[in-house]
Amino acid sequence: MASTRVVIIGGGFGGLTAARSLRQADITLIDRTNHHVFQPLLYQVATTALSPGDIAWPLRTLFRSQRNVRVIMDDVISIERAARIVRLQNSSPIAFDRLIVAPGSRHAYFGHDEWESSAPGLKTMTDAVQLREKMLFAFEDAERRRTLTGVQSQLTFVIVGGGPTGVELAGALAELGRKTMGPDFPSLRLESLSIILVEAGPRILPGFDAELSATAAAALTRMGVIIKLRSPVSAVHADGVRAGQEWIPSTNIIWAAGNRASPLLNTLSAPQDSFGRIKVRPDLTIPEDPWIFVIGDAAHCLGQDEMPLPGIAPVAIQQGRYVADLIVQNVAPDQRPRFVYADRGMLATIGRAQAVAQFGSIHVSGLVAWLLWCIVHIFFLISFRSRFRVMSEWTWYYLTFKPGARLILEQPATTHNSPSTDHTPL
Amino acid sequence: MASTRVVIIGGGFGGLTAARSLRQADITLIDRTNHHVFQPLLYQVATTALSPGDIAWPLRTLFRSQRNVRVIMDDVISIERAARIVRLQNSSPIAFDRLIVAPGSRHAYFGHDEWESSAPGLKTMTDAVQLREKMLFAFEDAERRRTLTGVQSQLTFVIVGGGPTGVELAGALAELGRKTMGPDFPSLRLESLSIILVEAGPRILPGFDAELSATAAAALTRMGVIIKLRSPVSAVHADGVRAGQEWIPSTNIIWAAGNRASPLLNTLSAPQDSFGRIKVRPDLTIPEDPWIFVIGDAAHCLGQDEMPLPGIAPVAIQQGRYVADLIVQNVAPDQRPRFVYADRGMLATIGRAQAVAQFGSIHVSGLVAWLLWCIVHIFFLISFRSRFRVMSEWTWYYLTFKPGARLILEQPATTHNSPSTDHTPL
Numbered sequence: 001m002a003s004t005r006v007v008i009i010g011g012g013f014g015g016l017t018a019a020r021s022l023r024q025a026d027i028t029l030i031d032r033t034n035h036h037v038f039q040p041l042l043y044q045v046a047t048t049a050l051s052p053g054d055i056a057w058p059l060r061t062l063f064r065s066q067r068n069v070r071v072i073m074d075d076v077i078s079i080e081r082a083a084r085i086v087r088l089q090n091s092s093p094i095a096f097d098r099l100i101v102a103p104g105s106r107h108a109y110f111g112h113d114e115w116e117s118s119a120p121g122l123k124t125m126t127d128a129v130q131l132r133e134k135m136l137f138a139f140e141d142a143e144r145r146r147t148l149t150g151v152q153s154q155l156t157f158v159i160v161g162g163g164p165t166g167v168e169l170a171g172a173l174a175e176l177g178r179k180t181m182g183p184d185f186p187s188l189r190l191e192s193l194s195i196i197l198v199e200a201g202p203r204i205l206p207g208f209d210a211e212l213s214a215t216a217a218a219a220l221t222r223m224g225v226i227i228k229l230r231s232p233v234s235a236v237h238a239d240g241v242r243a244g245q246e247w248i249p250s251t252n253i254i255w256a257a258g259n260r261a262s263p264l265l266n267t268l269s270a271p272q273d274s275f276g277r278i279k280v281r282p283d284l285t286i287p288e289d290p291w292i293f294v295i296g297d298a299a300h301c302l303g304q305d306e307m308p309l310p311g312i313a314p315v316a317i318q319q320g321r322y323v324a325d326l327i328v329q330n331v332a333p334d335q336r337p338r339f340v341y342a343d344r345g346m347l348a349t350i351g352r353a354q355a356v357a358q359f360g361s362i363h364v365s366g367l368v369a370w371l372l373w374c375i376v377h378i379f380f381l382i383s384f385r386s387r388f389r390v391m392s393e394w395t396w397y398y399l400t401f402k403p404g405a406r407l408i409l410e411q412p413a414t415t416h417n418s419p420s421t422d423h424t425p426l
Numbered sequence: 427m428a429s430t431r432v433v434i435i436g437g438g439f440g441g442l443t444a445a446r447s448l449r450q451a452d453i454t455l456i457d458r459t460n461h462h463v464f465q466p467l468l469y470q471v472a473t474t475a476l477s478p479g480d481i482a483w484p485l486r487t488l489f490r491s492q493r494n495v496r497v498i499m500d501d502v503i504s505i506e507r508a509a510r511i512v513r514l515q516n517s518s519p520i521a522f523d524r525l526i527v528a529p530g531s532r533h534a535y536f537g538h539d540e541w542e543s544s545a546p547g548l549k550t551m552t553d554a555v556q557l558r559e560k561m562l563f564a565f566e567d568a569e570r571r572r573t574l575t576g577v578q579s580q581l582t583f584v585i586v587g588g589g590p591t592g593v594e595l596a597g598a599l600a601e602l603g604r605k606t607m608g609p610d611f612p613s614l615r616l617e618s619l620s621i622i623l624v625e626a627g628p629r630i631l632p633g634f635d636a637e638l639s640a641t642a643a644a645a646l647t648r649m650g651v652i653i654k655l656r657s658p659v660s661a662v663h664a665d666g667v668r669a670g671q672e673w674i675p676s677t678n679i680i681w682a683a684g685n686r687a688s689p690l691l692n693t694l695s696a697p698q699d700s701f702g703r704i705k706v707r708p709d710l711t712i713p714e715d716p717w718i719f720v721i722g723d724a725a726h727c728l729g730q731d732e733m734p735l736p737g738i739a740p741v742a743i744q745q746g747r748y749v750a751d752l753i754v755q756n757v758a759p760d761q762r763p764r765f766v767y768a769d770r771g772m773l774a775t776i777g778r779a780q781a782v783a784q785f786g787s788i789h790v791s792g793l794v795a796w797l798l799w800c801i802v803h804i805f806f807l808i809s810f811r812s813r814f815r816v817m818s819e820w821t822w823y824y825l826t827f828k829p830g831a832r833l834i835l836e837q838p839a840t841t842h843n844s845p846s847t848d849h850t851p852l
Binding site: 033034035053058061064073088090091125136141143144183185186392402404405406408 | 460461477478482484486487490493496498499500514516517551552555562569570571609610611613814815818822826828830831832833834
């Protein structure tokens with residue numbers, strides 16, 4: 001054919017890698033935002049260490065020199081397999097010869113979508129900025145109410161989910177609270193500050209070896225984080241959460257407990273698992289459609305142990321490259337090797353000079369793991385500018401405990417609507 | 427008295443300087459945001475060259491080592507002179523012995539407040555971020571509608587007001603549009619991009635010498651900016667603006683045409699000018715109240731030429747210092763020297779290697795003025811970190827034409843509500 005029309009839905013790790021690997025085809029990359037986010041560092045934006053611009057890049061700029069890629073900022077509302085088009089919210093439909101579906105996931109609330117407003121999660125830059133504003137505002141509000149009751153639950157941060165995101169958030173919040181907010185809010189008693197990490201299972205970081213889980217838990221505890229294991233969440237309200245048998249009063253609940261794949265996948269009419277992910281074939285296609293691929297968080301793809309691969313950046317990147325290769329070489333469906341994930345190991349950071357790392361049977365923790373974590377994350381950032389900026393910001397934060405992005409741009413609407421506190425004369 | 431209770435309303439240049447100069451008194455600094463903004467560079471956030479965190483600092487951190495300052499983030503709703511208290515939206519009232527009123531100003535729409543929604547201005551960090559998102563989104567939306575009509579008014583940017591803010595915005599937008607957005611949006615014809623600077627008077631930069639005004643106008647024209655002089659705005663709508671006799675279709679109107687002092691000043695019961703500013707006495711106090719000072723944009727203060735001083739940072743800074751001195755030395759009302767503004771000159775930047783500067787009878791333009799502008803602005807930034815960041819961002823932008831902060835965090839709500847465009851098959 002003259003020029004293969006490839007449509008890629010989603011500019012995350014999978015979609016971005018696929019587009020970069022496809023130098024020949026006529027590519028349309030659709031994303032609902034105008035940027036690619038380096039998700040592994042999103043929690044650092046939420047906890048003020050980095051600015052949004054440090055870890056996000058306009059998709060158009062990334063493809064400025066790759067003239068075969070057209071970028072569209074829009075929402076995809078449906079995929080129509082029979083017509084071979086994708087329908088968009090605000091633009092004309094786009095026809096495709098090959099389709100790469102990489103829309104990612106949102107948080108899953110175990111069927112309790114009403115929990116989301118009280119317990120937002122952390123998937124997009126907007127999530128991160130909103131979380132940051134809410135957290136900073138909780139301190140401001142506690143400060144101005146200091147003579148009143150009710151400060152305790154405002155300074156209690158509950159993180160639901162003991163995976164890497166939950167652990168990294170808890171560690172970063174503990175550091176921020178004690179080292180940065182402490183000196184900034186001298187009239188708050190920081191004994192009131194509680195950071196509670198709630199996990200349904202028997203240990204945090206269940207993907208890691210048990211010994212590293214224990215190391216991470218000990219490090220978090222030393223930093224003042226309270227870890228509650230075997231505490232599945234059964235209720236979330238604006239003023240607290242029920243975890244296990246306990247009611248924890250808190251107005252700052254953060255959700256890091258699970259994913260649900262994009263609802264767009266429902267329009268594919270292909271088998272899905274209980275998280276909404278498409279059960280892809282070994283070549284990442286959907287059944288009976290060898291040129292529609294699903295990758296990244298959206299794909300239920302079995303690894304060599306017959307367990308679904310985790311929703312992490314390396315899996316999405318490798319899948320993006322694999323799929324691009326099949327398209328470039330136009331490999332016939334019956335001649336495709338199955339996708340095999342090359343596991344390069346896992347890293348999770350806990351705090352300053354504290355991390356855990358696992359590479360097959362090699363386990364590392366403490367300063368060495370932390371330096372490794374820093375180097376790996378700097379290395380995978382796109383562009384010299386971001387590497388330079390993130391490295392200089394980390395150095396500055398490390399030396400001064402004054403992270404660079406602690407601005408509240410919007411006062412929460414609730415403040416203006418809430419009844420004023422008593423105007424008792426001083 | 428044991429400890430003088432000084433209350434400062436507003437953490438802008440005036441309020442911040444006053445608080446920093448008062449090392450002894452018991453100070454309460456109230457601001458509706460949690461940060462001080464370096465306003466002269468706000469237009470660079472709006473035009474994506476800098477990130478919010480580069481030019482704003484949490485007030486609490488600025489006063490971390492100055493233990494006599496308490497910071498409250500809240501809205502002041504009234505000043506009660508008889509009771510010697512200020513009332514706040516969400517906290518208890520605060521009593522004062524000395525009061526420094528420095529709440530700044532918002533935009534003035536010549537009695538047409540309904541214009542604000544179509545023609546937002548640029549005073550706060552929230553303004554800057556919203557302007558940036560709206561501007562970036564205009565390009566995205568034009569791109570996805572490229573086969574439809576109506577792109578022209580989306581790519582027409584009208585800036586109302588030919589003062590320094592308007593000139594700097596016009597220059598920065600012209601550079602961003604042609605050098606950055608051009609390569610990013612290859613399918614938009616950039617001939618459609620219009621940047622129009624509208625000024626009611628006979629020349630731009632009226633505060634500068636006529637010769638420098640002409641230099642600036644010529645530089646802007648070379649950069650593609652259309653300047654319309656003697657064109658007072660008589661109507662503003664969401665889809666355009668009437669300037670002079672002409673109707674200019676545009677969905678991107680930015681207001682830089684005038685100020686109105688904070689409505690809080692109305693609660694002072696003191697004489698005000700037509701912009702709402704308090705007509706202060708020579709010692710910056712209000713009549714019959716020698717310990718209530720009004721400074722910065724909120725003050726109508728006569729200079730040595732009997733004209734009101736302009737609402738610029740150096741005036742506010744010098745006033746803050748002057749007032750702090752009176753308070754520290756507890757100078758009796760009849761023994762105070764009048765406030766005298768020491769004019770150190772004026773600078774306005776137009777674009778890369780283009781600026782105008784005026785120091786008394788010395789006039790400079792071009793590269794020298796621009797370097798001077800860069801040095802002065804870097805110098806006045808607070809903290810080493812900001813200087814380092816702004817300098818490195820400018821260098822990067824200068825070399826690559828890829829400014830660092832081009833993220834759209836929120837799709838404008840209208841997009842989701844607007845009817846979809848025709849779904850004509852390709």
